[in-house]
Amino acid sequence: MxxxxxxxxxxxxxxxxxxxxxxxxxxxxxxxxxxxxxxxxxxxxxxxxxxxxxxxxxxxxxxxxxxxxxxxxxxxxxxxxxxxxxxxxxxxxxxxxxxxxxxxxxxVAAEKSYTVFGSEGFILENGVKPAGMVIGIQNDRILAGDDDIVYTDIGSSQGARGGEKYSIFRKDSTVTHPVTNEVMGTKIIPLGTLQLTDLERNSSRAVVARSSKEISPGSYLLPYKGSSRREVSLKMSTRELKGYILDSYSGISIIAAGDIVYIDLGSAQGAEVGNILYIVRDVVLDQRYAEGRIDKLPQELLGALVILETGKKVATALVVKSIDAIYKGDRLVSMTK
Structure with a gap:
């Protein structure tokens, strides 16, 4: 019991x-x-x-x-x-x-946003020229950093004034389209900023106000646009976008989440800052087994990226997700509203 x-x-x-x-x-x-x-x-x-x-x-x-x-x-x-x-x-x-x-x-749930720091680089498109160049460094040095004196080919004849700031970029490599072989422009990497101090008609002396990388003669100069740090919020594309990955910031062959890439979609194609695009790859079909009955397979989804800055025909983007290795030449597609 x-x-x-x-x-x-x-x-x-x-x-x-x-x-x-x-x-x-x-x-x-x-x-x-x-x-x-x-x-x-x-x-x-x-x-x-x-x-x-x-x-x-x-x-x-x-x-x-x-x-x-x-x-x-x-x-x-x-x-x-x-x-x-x-x-x-x-x-x-x-x-x-x-x-x-x-x-x-x-x-309503808050939308995701990404911080742009201004160090992502971009493609300087064909026909767009820099404002000037660093043509020398004080005491014939080959590298400059913070507070160093440099010389530029920007002078008063160009309307420049003492105290003006310019962003400094390194000319990296020529970027060609992976499919058409069209030259899209030159990849340039931010190096820092300088401020003009003394001007001649066609030249000037300047001080390096900030450097993130070593600066050498031949570096490009573009007008300074203020602090480049900003928030980018995601937004749906208003039109269908299709393109390709042209290159990456690092130049490495395998691209993954967190990498900066450059793509062949710009404002001329309707691309906007914040647009999210999906990275896909066509699957090659072995016709020995399809026997001519199938001409196309579903695309392989590789990841996603968000556009950070647009040019006319190109843009800088951040890969926010990768579920497989991504390469230069992989395709991009969007989903419209």
């Missing part, structure tokens, strides 16, 4: 534990609202705004991590988020979002 009583008490104690465990695994359902983003949802529910790449890569129905559709449903677990497939109805046993939480969700 005592044994039966003990077994009964044990059962009464353990059953609620199983019920609570099951309830903990039972997700709540959140319905996407206008303005929501994966970053905002990740930060709101699991306090990790950087969780969004997992949601993107694990959910094939989400082709654009910035633009998700009102009415989509998300299963909210304590440690993860899952999209409910469109063809799968929400089970009636799942809990609805409690009224207080639903009220809180009316607030």
């Amino acid at each position: 005592k044994t039966r009583i003990l077994l009964l008490l044990l059962a009464l104690v353990t059953i609620p534990c199983f019920v609570q465990a099951a309830q903990r695994e039972e997700p709540t359902i959140y319905v996407i609202k206008q303005g929501d983003t994966l970053w905002g949802i990740s930060e709101r529910f699991i306090k990790d705004p950087n969780y969004w790449p997992n949601m993107w890569s694990n959910n094939s129905q989400v082709t654009n991590p910035h633009f998700i559709y009102p009415g989509q449903k998300v299963r909210v677990f304590p440690d993860r988020l899952e999209f409910v497939p469109r063809e799968q109805p929400v089970a009636v046993t799942q809990k609805a979002v409690p009224a207080p939480a639903a009220e809180e969700m009316r607030e």
Whole structure:
């Protein structure tokens, strides 16, 4: 008899534990609202705004991590988020979002933004010339840094005045299109800033106000535009964009998340700062097995980038996600509103 009583008490104690465990695994359902983003949802529910790449890569129905559709449903677990497939109805046993939480969700999730520091470099396009060059360094030195005296070919005949500032760039390499072989321009890398002190008609003396890298004769000069640090918020493209990756800041062959790249899309094509583009690659089909029945395979999704600065026909961009190795010549596509 005592044994039966003990077994009964044990059962009464353990059953609620199983019920609570099951309830903990039972997700709540959140319905996407206008303005929501994966970053905002990740930060709101699991306090990790950087969780969004997992949601993107694990959910094939989400082709654009910035633009998700009102009415989509998300299963909210304590440690993860899952999209409910469109063809799968929400089970009636799942809990609805409690009224207080639903009220809180009316607030639109903040959009993700990226900080531009001005050190990303860009492609100086054909036909665009620098304002001048560093033509020498005091005492015939070959390298200059902070507070050093340099000489430029900018003078009063160009309308320059003492005290004016110029940004200093290194001429890096000529950039050609990976498909058409068209020369797109010259990659230039920021080195610092200088300030003119004394001017002649066609030359000037200047002091290096700030340097991030060593400065040498031959460095390009462009008018100083003030602090280059700014925030770039993501925005949907208003038109369809298709292009290619031209080169990377570092020049390395393999490109990954966090790398700066240069692309063949600029303001002339409708590209804007903040546009997010998807990096894709065509899959080569072996016709020996297709027997001529198939001419094209779905593209391979490699990652995503956001445009930081645009020129007329080119732009500087940051790779924000990579799920495979990315190379110069990989294709870019956008999703429009």
